[in-house]
Amino acid sequence: MSKTKWGFKVHEADDIQRNLDWLQSQLEQLFVSDETSHSARKRIVCDIGFLIFPLIVLTYNVLFALTKNTALIITGVLQIPFALISICWLIRGRIRWPHLSHYVLAGILFMDTTVGIFSGQGTLLGTHFYYLFFTVGVAVVVPSNMPRFTWLLMLVNLTCFTLMEFFGVPAASEIAAMDLEHLKSFQMLVFLSMTLSISAAVYFADWSYFVLEDRLIKLASQDFLTGLPNRRAFHSHLKRKQASAKATEGSYCICILDIDHFKKVNDTYGHDIGDEVLKFVAQHLKDSVRVGDFVARLGGEEFVLFMPEIDLTDAIHVAERVRKAIDMCVYEGNGITIHVTISIGIIESYPDATDAELFELADQALYRAKQNGRNKLEIGTRSTVTYV
Structure with missing residues (x-):
């Protein structure tokens, strides 16, 4: 029933998106x-x-x-x-x-x-x-x-x-x-x-x-396709939250999420369906995170999740909830059914951590999740940081 329900939502979302695209084109003409x-x-x-x-x-x-x-x-x-x-x-x-x-x-x-x-x-x-x-x-x-x-x-x-x-x-x-x-x-x-x-x-x-x-x-x-903030907006948000966390000595966690076998989806069904899958994942990310969490699209099939004021244990529960929510739902649209999964790399902040170091740790954790079979979550550790 949930699959059928989501299938209808996809069609409704298409109509809404067409209206939003038209409205945006008018705004772009104006501004x-x-x-x-x-x-x-x-x-x-x-x-x-x-x-x-x-x-x-x-x-x-x-x-x-x-x-x-x-x-x-x-x-x-x-x-x-x-x-x-x-x-x-x-x-x-x-x-x-x-x-x-x-x-x-x-x-x-x-x-x-x-x-x-x-x-x-x-x-x-x-x-x-x-x-x-x-x-x-x-x-x-x-x-x-x-x-x-x-x-x-x-x-x-x-x-x-x-x-x-x-x-x-x-x-x-x-x-x-x-x-x-x-x-x-x-x-x-x-x-x-x-x-x-x-x-x-x-x-x-x-x-x-x-x-x-x-x-x-x-x-x-803003990322035009998914409606999520883009990489630029995420880094701007991250700098503000880092300054706040440093002042309050609070912790935060960063997750890098990647759609599994996305290239195969594009090669098999075409880029239009690939775009629909990206919007499908983006919507589930927004629905599954906590109030106050910040989700953005980094580019391609990669997304990033910033979780403020949280320790690693609780952050893992949130990230697992996101992963399972996507795993349990199937994309249905245009007569096509695709089982979508994501892999996640997660890292908790530490004193004097820079953006580059945290992203390197989360990215290495994501790489291990891919290597270990995909549709998994791996935790980044400071000992794995490599510098070129």
Whole structure:
């Protein structure tokens, strides 16, 4: 029954893995691309812009409706399609054409502002100051590997602002007839929305930097196939725990685990099945160790287990539990049944032990387990350390 149950779990895991792979590919498109990290940050700011812009349009439409000024309401309604385009692009276009986001956002904002001005608002409400904001915002949004495009957009927006500021665009008669108090309120709203927008852009540029950095660290420290930490992450974890153990005079144990006859699995069933077996073993390792233990994949068919605050006797019980758990289960998938076993070499820490010495001892113990018939656990002793 357990075998059948595990067989179904393998298929479910495949579906989950496919979804996770798709999600990771989307995250990699968002955070890791052929652009520089600075460019990726700016594309994230683009996405924030696609969210902020519809909110601004909605706010203006509500306020315009409250004034009951027909000309203002019309200019607000004419801007709604641009907000819808922004939302649609964020939902659909961002996934299909992520590298066009900065172009699309710049076009939407520029055209919306232009339509708002020439459909009746004119320069009376101060909306043309958005062009000045765009001049500054271009440097934040457009990727740094497009300097000519950046300078062109800045020049176009600065020119539009300068022409409208000095020559003006007349507002519709109904808007021009508004009382001074309402005009000042709308002008204040324009400047407030610009200030909030550029503040949000700067804030999210900094925030996205930390998100990007964290994502890159995770990608660099995780084994993509099994989801376990990789060799780099293990050595980093080991150094921290060694320092802690030295301060408290505590002991810890390290196990090196190797899948028996793994080359035969690859040669017989192919590397795809070999990958499934690796994931099968990785899952059992995670399920069988104690809370607080650290499991990582060293590479190939080799795994490593770090057990903190434990003596050799208890560590052997944990390692044997892991070995027996894998021995008792059979991998089933794609019509194939494989009995998987592992060999283990274990070593307990001792004063002034280095990473290299502990790994050498555990590796020699693993070698003896292989020589003695596999599917065994052997204990490393300090007398077996050899130095080259």
